[in-house]
Amino acid sequence: MDWVNLMSDTVTKPTAGMLAAMFNAEVGDDVFEDDPTVNRLQQKAAVLFGKDAALFCPSGTMTNQIAIKVHTRALDEVICEQTSHIYQYETGGYAHNSRVAIQLLQGQNGKLRPEQIKPALRPDHDWLPHSALVVIENSCNKAGGSFYTLPEMQALSQVCRENELKFHLDGARIFNALTESGGTTQEVGSHFDSISVCLSKGLGAPVGSVLIGDRDFIKQARRFRKVMGGGMRQAGYLAAAGIYALDHHVERLREDHRRAKQLGQALENLAIVDRVEPVHTNIIVFHLKDDLADDLLQNLLNHRIKAVALGPATVRFVTHLDFTEEMLEHTLRVLNLF
Ligand SMILES: *Cc1c(COP(=O)(O)O)cnc(C)c1O
Secondary structure (H helix, E strand, O other), X not given: OOOEEOOOOOOOOOXXXXXXXXXXXXXXXXXXXXXXXXXXXXHHHHHHOOOOEEEEEOXXXXXXHHHHHHHOOOOEEEEEEOOOHHHHOOOOHHHHHHOOEEEEEOOEOOEOOHHHHHHHOOOOOOOOOEEEEEEEEOOEOOOOOEOOOHHHHHHHHHHHHHOOOEEEEXXXXXXXXXXXXXXXXXXXXXXXXXXXXXXXXXXXXXXXXEEEEOHHHHHHHHHHHHHOOOOOOOOHHHHHHHHHHXXXXXXXHHHHHHHHHHHHHHHHOOOOEEEEOOOOOOEEEEEEOOOOHHHHHHHHHHOOEEOEEEEOOEEEEXXXXXXXXXXXXXXXXXXXXX
């Protein structure tokens, strides 16, 4: 058996079917908008979320950063939850790329509530930044894969509309969220001005995210992608993997969630474990009784299992396409040794 890699759902490698789709892709030069496979992926993503257009980008960081750039001007302010990827893990790009301020709110399980938005708005004074954009994450990465339901997203969307705020969804794992919450991608799309979706997480593509929005938004987004160095040429080889992922790897996310729940249950019974965060989707976060995360990771490595620590006593497992039933059984056996 290969190494068991529970570090992230980004560690997957293309399946044989996906590689065949990539190998056989019809390509052109996407800087001239002349790559038929990129165009097909963008069209597919736009239709899926009920929007005009989409833009294929190298990463989810780029799609989020472009969205912030298009939705704001310098001296504006972005409102988000404190655990957000855009704040935690994008190198402070909101300040660097868009010259905006950020206001962090503390949600529950990484989720904002609609009644938190109004008190966060800035009155119109020249010494205050201008409230312009709300960003939410679904599912919430750092909060252990928790998810918003459609009514929760709708309520936030309504507050944004009432207060002339743009509303962006960091939907890196939106399909994981929808697997549990139910509801359609079109319904999700109706609540946001823009949506970012990662193809290279649970969906198993090697590279790429799509940014989705209305025609004017995507037109501007294309300019910012170019200036960020994200204009790619025969990108259809990568887009083919994205199309394949959307066609074949959405339904199976429920398997990742089932395996995550099984891991969570097994962890709850271990003497070394203090607490397992509720397992909502494919992310398991658990806390040890002592600061022994590094020891546990080393022990797991000795059994060919890789994971990451989120703190001295906190460990994260993420299930994905390349984490098989056999690997689950191996991991459960190994955990029972502790
Ligand atoms: C992974 C992730 C992203 C994008 O990450 P890239 O590695 O740049 O593709 C954005 N938001 C969330 C919540 C993520 O988990």
